[in-house]
Amino acid sequence: MQIVHIILSLLLALFIGIFFSGLSRKIMARIHWRYGPPITQPVIDLIRLFNQRGVSHGRLFDLGIILALAGSLVVVLLLPVGSIHPLSGSGGLLVILYMMLLAPLGIALSGGEAANPNTSIGISRKLLLAMGYEVPLLFILLAVMTHYKTISIVQIVGMQQETRWALVSLPMLLSGIAYILILPAVLGVRPFEIVQAPQEISSGPMVEFGGPFLGLAMIQHALGLYVGIALFVNLFLGGAGNPLTFFIKMLVVFVLGIFINAALPRLRIEQAIRYLWRWPTAFAFVGLVVVVLLR
Amino acid sequence: MDRNQLIKWLKEPAKMGHKYSLHAVYFCTGCGIIEVPPSITARWDAERFGVLPVATPRQANLFLITGYVSVKTLKAIIRTYEQMPEPKYTVGFGSCPINGGMYWDSYNTIKHLDKYIPIDGWIAGCMPRPEAIFVAVTHLWTLIDKDMADGYRRYRESYNEYRTNQEQVLGKLDWPPLFSIEGAR
Numbered sequence: 001m002q003i004v005h006i007i008l009s010l011l012l013a014l015f016i017g018i019f020f021s022g023l024s025r026k027i028m029a030r031i032h033w034r035y036g037p038p039i040t041q042p043v044i045d046l047i048r049l050f051n052q053r054g055v056s057h058g059r060l061f062d063l064g065i066i067l068a069l070a071g072s073l074v075v076v077l078l079l080p081v082g083s084i085h086p087l088s089g090s091g092g093l094l095v096i097l098y099m100m101l102l103a104p105l106g107i108a109l110s111g112g113e114a115a116n117p118n119t120s121i122g123i124s125r126k127l128l129l130a131m132g133y134e135v136p137l138l139f140i141l142l143a144v145m146t147h148y149k150t151i152s153i154v155q156i157v158g159m160q161q162e163t164r165w166a167l168v169s170l171p172m173l174l175s176g177i178a179y180i181l182i183l184p185a186v187l188g189v190r191p192f193e194i195v196q197a198p199q200e201i202s203s204g205p206m207v208e209f210g211g212p213f214l215g216l217a218m219i220q221h222a223l224g225l226y227v228g229i230a231l232f233v234n235l236f237l238g239g240a241g242n243p244l245t246f247f248i249k250m251l252v253v254f255v256l257g258i259f260i261n262a263a264l265p266r267l268r269i270e271q272a273i274r275y276l277w278r279w280p281t282a283f284a285f286v287g288l289v290v291v292v293l294l295r
Numbered sequence: 296m297d298r299n300q301l302i303k304w305l306k307e308p309a310k311m312g313h314k315y316s317l318h319a320v321y322f323c324t325g326c327g328i329i330e331v332p333p334s335i336t337a338r339w340d341a342e343r344f345g346v347l348p349v350a351t352p353r354q355a356n357l358f359l360i361t362g363y364v365s366v367k368t369l370k371a372i373i374r375t376y377e378q379m380p381e382p383k384y385t386v387g388f389g390s391c392p393i394n395g396g397m398y399w400d401s402y403n404t405i406k407h408l409d410k411y412i413p414i415d416g417w418i419a420g421c422m423p424r425p426e427a428i429f430v431a432v433t434h435l436w437t438l439i440d441k442d443m444a445d446g447y448r449r450y451r452e453s454y455n456e457y458r459t460n461q462e463q464v465l466g467k468l469d470w471p472p473l474f475s476i477e478g479a480r
Contacts, residue, residue, distance in 0.1 A: 025342070029340070029342060029343075032336070032337045033337050034336075034337050034340040034342065034343070035340055035343045036340070036342060036343060037342045037343055037345060037347075038343075041315075041316070041345060044311075044312055044315045044316045044345065045312075045316045045318075047308050047309065047311070047312035047316075048309075048312035048313055048315075048316040048356070049316075051308075051309035051312055051313070052356065052380045052381065052382065053380050053381045053382075054380055055353065055378075055380060198349070198350040199350070202350040202351045203349070203350045203351060203354070206351075206354070207350070207351045207353070208351075208353055209353060209354065210351075210352075210353030210354055210379075210380040211380040214353070214354055
């Protein structure tokens with residue numbers, strides 16, 4: 001039974017992630033007053049990329065991208081989708097925090113092997129950005145764990161189902177707002193699209209990826225989108241009883257994120273850090289203090 | 296995507312993928328690049344054809360050579376072309392890469408681009424309108440369908456001749472040959 005749940009959860013994550021990539025391109029096009037690509041365009045791109053002859057730059061180049069993909073897949077297994085939660089009994093939020101670091105690490109290893117200057121700029125930006133959003137993220141997760149007195153994400157979802165969503169319950173409100181504020185940085189969309197930045201540093205860590213390697217990196221990016229949104233839905237929007245409700249909640253959050261993505265220009269790295277360490281961190285810290293005092 | 300193309304998709308997914316996902320190198324090689332921003336942005340919207348500009352040659356499979364090719368640019372063009380993963384398609388844009396155009400007696404531009412890298416199709420005109428890019432893209436689809444867009448295979452087969460032509464213009468090339476050259480020269 002667990003095997004079925006593992007496969008089902010991975011397939012759902014892949015489907016939702018790739019569907020969201022296509023949907024984002026379509027919605028962006030409609031906002032630009034264009035017709036836009038068909039919604040299946042990421043699938044067409046993936047078919048094309050896996051049929052091209054990629055250029056490898058060494059052993060670590062091949063293994064790093066696989067490490068990043070594996071890290072994302074493990075995080076997907078740890079997140080409950082409705083009633084499907086194959087691995088969420090093992091470790092909960094703490095393990096998720098550690099495992100979320102594997103994806104950028106793998107990309108950094110892989111890109112470092114290619115030895116392109118744009119890659120090193122992109123990787124240093126990625127690590128700086130991660131340092132920016134992980135301080136508020138840590139405060140938020142501490143507040144959640146203190147409020148619900150557990151590290152198990154399944155129990156957190158269950159308690160929200162019994163009472164109400166964490167986002168609308170009073171002590172958790174500030175932490176929820178802080179998560180909304182850092183969500184674009186976690187997903188790496190436009191105001192915080194500093195890492196890829198195709199116009200500045202030729203798509204950063206991806207600069208030497210071609211063919212199947214780029215295909216794997218695209219899948220990893222789609223899974224990253226899924227993980228960022230699914231964590232928010234599970235922690236603050238009450239998770240879901242069945243996968244369909246979960247999907248609808250994710251869709252609402254993602255479409256709102258795309259609107260922000262379409263409306264804002266890209267920040268510079270020091271502007272991004274200044275923003276991330278000011279308002280989201282302040283909200284998250286005050287939220288943590290409120291949770292501890294009201295306990 | 297047409298619904299009646301479903302059988303084609305099931306039969307040859309690779310070919311259809313190459314057709315409908317043409318990612319172009321955003322490399323400004325001449326004055327013709329001025330026609331590319333309107334065609335990729337809101338006015339003409341190349342993305343509905345699956346044509347998307349990408350920042351690096353590694354991710355691309357379509358190379359638009361837009362406008363005159365000076366000797367210095369030719370060097371960058373050859374390096375970019377060799378970095379693209381196969382299969383890759385090249386389209387010469389404007390009359391200058393075809394036969395020199397208004398620069399035909401210039402000392403510093405090359406006249407026939409297809410002596411140096413293989414070209415799959417040409418767009419004539421000085422300047423061609425952005426609509427011409429889409430006509431070219433649809434022609435390229437037919438060529439890929441009939442397996443006639445084989446520039447990358449021609450480059451592999453007659454790499455010796457292409458390399459000789461390149462060295463005639465550029466002198467000794469400072470990068471190793473992409474494919475093995477049979478026979479010492």
